[in-house]
Amino acid sequence: MITIPFSFIPPKILERLSKHFLNWGAFLEKLFPFLQQELGKANIKISAKQYLAMSFIATFFLFLFLGFCLTIIFIESGKVLGGIFIALFLSLFVFFMQSNYPKILANRRIKKLDADLLGALRAIMIQLNSGVPLFETLVITSKQDFGELSKEIKIAVDEISGGVPQIDALERMALRNPSPYFRRALWQIINAMKEGSLINKVIENIIINLNKEQIVQIEKYGSQLSPVAMFYMMAAVIMPALGIIFLVVIVSFIELDEIVVKGIFWGLLGFVMFIQFIFMGIIKSKRPSLLEE
Incomplete structure (x- = not known):
């Protein structure tokens, strides 16, 4: 609900x-x-x-x-x-x-799925390389701490246990989950199963490609931090400091009520706190999705 x-x-x-x-x-x-x-x-x-x-x-x-x-x-x-x-x-x-x-x-939800994707794929690849069947690998992964991704795999495991073919269960999981990286990985695994290829080799290639994508995301994140930090310095440090100096100069020439002056100072404090929250939200939203939380 x-x-x-x-x-x-x-x-x-x-x-x-x-x-x-x-x-x-x-x-x-x-x-x-x-x-x-x-x-x-x-x-x-x-x-x-x-x-x-x-x-x-x-x-x-x-x-x-x-x-x-x-x-x-x-x-x-x-x-x-x-x-x-x-x-x-x-x-x-x-x-x-x-x-x-x-x-x-x-x-x-997409970010949670992306954050656990690399870890889950590595765990699946290790188990497959050890000779564990794919279904048993999915059962083990569904019981591990991979958050939303484990829940999605658990649904597929329940479907397979209920008589649904493995490929059909994986196709349903690919269609219902919103993460593009997870979907792409599933379709590659499904195609490998249909063609009879080695799944562990396919997963290894998926992990390599996701690692490259992760590096690209980190570089993009680093390039976006500079203008955001400049905006933060302007809005949360320079502007309030200039505002206080300007207010002190104005008060020395014009007599203002104490309530008005206090109201302006409290307003500046509220503005700085608001900018702090905005800045933290921007930093969090720009964070690479493939990085583990």
């Missing part, structure tokens, strides 16, 4: 309520044509229209809550409509984030 971000309603209740708003979800699905694909990549077992219906209900209750709070705040100044418009704007922003949440989960 998926948890909708920024929702005050428990997931079970939200799922029950969403069944009465599936028509709204079907209408909103036209605005997000790729949402069903992202839900599949994130391994979320609900339809796009139901997810959008759940997001719509969660956003509606959030709008009521924000509207009530902001109305109380703005009622003394007589700007009640302003509070309602702010609540509406924030609610629409939250709904947009909720609709993109499956894409974020899908990207996280």
